Amino acid sequence: MFKELCQKSFPKSLWVYHCNVGACNGCDIEVIDVLTPYYDAERFGIKLVGSPRHADVLLVCGPVTRQVVPALKRLYDAVPAPKLVIAIGSCAVGGGIWFDSYNVVGGADTILPVDYYIPGCPPRPEAILHGVAVALGLAEKEIESVHLKQLPDRPESVPVEVESS
Amino acid sequence: MIASKLKEAILSLRPGRVTLKYPFAPHDPEEDFRGYPELDADKCIGCGGCAAVCPARLIMIQDIDQNTRRIMRLLERCIFCGRCADVCPEDAITMTKRFELSTDSGREDMVAECEVFMATCQRCGRCYEPPTPLDKIMEPGLRHDEIKRGGQDSPYKHISSE
Numbered sequence: 001m002f003k004e005l006c007q008k009s010f011p012k013s014l015w016v017y018h019c020n021v022g023a024c025n026g027c028d029i030e031v032i033d034v035l036t037p038y039y040d041a042e043r044f045g046i047k048l049v050g051s052p053r054h055a056d057v058l059l060v061c062g063p064v065t066r067q068v069v070p071a072l073k074r075l076y077d078a079v080p081a082p083k084l085v086i087a088i089g090s091c092a093v094g095g096g097i098w099f100d101s102y103n104v105v106g107g108a109d110t111i112l113p114v115d116y117y118i119p120g121c122p123p124r125p126e127a128i129l130h131g132v133a134v135a136l137g138l139a140e141k142e143i144e145s146v147h148l149k150q151l152p153d154r155p156e157s158v159p160v161e162v163e164s165s
Numbered sequence: 166m167i168a169s170k171l172k173e174a175i176l177s178l179r180p181g182r183v184t185l186k187y188p189f190a191p192h193d194p195e196e197d198f199r200g201y202p203e204l205d206a207d208k209c210i211g212c213g214g215c216a217a218v219c220p221a222r223l224i225m226i227q228d229i230d231q232n233t234r235r236i237m238r239l240l241e242r243c244i245f246c247g248r249c250a251d252v253c254p255e256d257a258i259t260m261t262k263r264f265e266l267s268t269d270s271g272r273e274d275m276v277a278e279c280e281v282f283m284a285t286c287q288r289c290g291r292c293y294e295p296p297t298p299l300d301k302i303m304e305p306g307l308r309h310d311e312i313k314r315g316g317q318d319s320p321y322k323h324i325s326s327e
Contacts, residue, residue: 040184090221093272094241097221107241109272118267119275121244124194126187131267133188141268146277148206 013045023062215249216306
């Protein structure tokens with residue numbers, strides 16, 4: 001339902017505002033790489049804009065540091081609705097290796113409602129393109145949570161899938 | 166001037182189309198690419214060596230009963246360094262070439278759980294765990310208070326709820 005809503009709300013191009021909230025620049029470089037002619041995200045209508053007031057999508061890179069929290073909230077409020085938030089990189093998805101640092105609040109979803117997650121450290125340009133394709137409804141997500149269990153009487157057997165506890 | 170523009174146009178025609186067809190056609194990564202770390206639940210012995218070396222400390226070890234040890238990996242934080250695959254004595258963890266990990270339904274999709282059957286010690290009647298509570302604190306995989314921090318369990322929630 002949410003996907004249909006997205007496709008209705010954004011029938012044309014997605015304009016993207018890219019913000020770095022404490023990243024090491026690895027993800028930023030990959031985002032720029034995606035916009036080069038070799039990967040060419042612009043064929044899907046993705047365009048980087050210089051002001052959050054022109055944007056539909058907020059790209060968040062990096063673990064959210066304590067210092068940047070008020071600025072990130074103002075930035076989110078400045079994007080006109082309907083808006084999407086995409087978290088790029090392990091840091092923005094779950095905090096990365098900085099998840100318990102004294103100056104890091106956590107992933108982007110502690111502050112903002114995140115719609116799409118693109119893990120990777122940094123994510124490959126193809127992985128970002130796949131995230132864009134998932135957001136536009138061109139591809140399905142391929143990852144899901146895994147629950148496996150060894151059985152005592154058949155230790156050599158294929159693990160059975162169990163329901164999540 | 167028109168001649169130079171024409172020359173430029175002819176030059177730019179020469180390389181042809183350079184753009185990847187990626188989302189519509191598969192594009193395999195390089196030979197030594199490290200992607201999603203997959204755990205072979207048949208081979209895992211539950212030693213916790215991966216939890217000890219993980220830089221993101223995303224592997225959580227819980228002894229849920231006498232014979233079962235749950236190894237929970239919060240792969241949303243994974244930086245794909247491959248150290249868990251390096252130290253695994255049974256080669257149960259392999260770095261696959263999967264990179265299409267993006268999801269639209271929350272970061273719970275990146276959680277991988279494995280319940281390992283642990284044999285019971287004939288002498289003490291327990292499966293292996295560090296002998297004293299102090300030793301248990303020194304084992305990174307067994308310190309759940311630190312591992313669960315970040316995200317929804319962030320100690321700084323009061324900042325984000327202002």
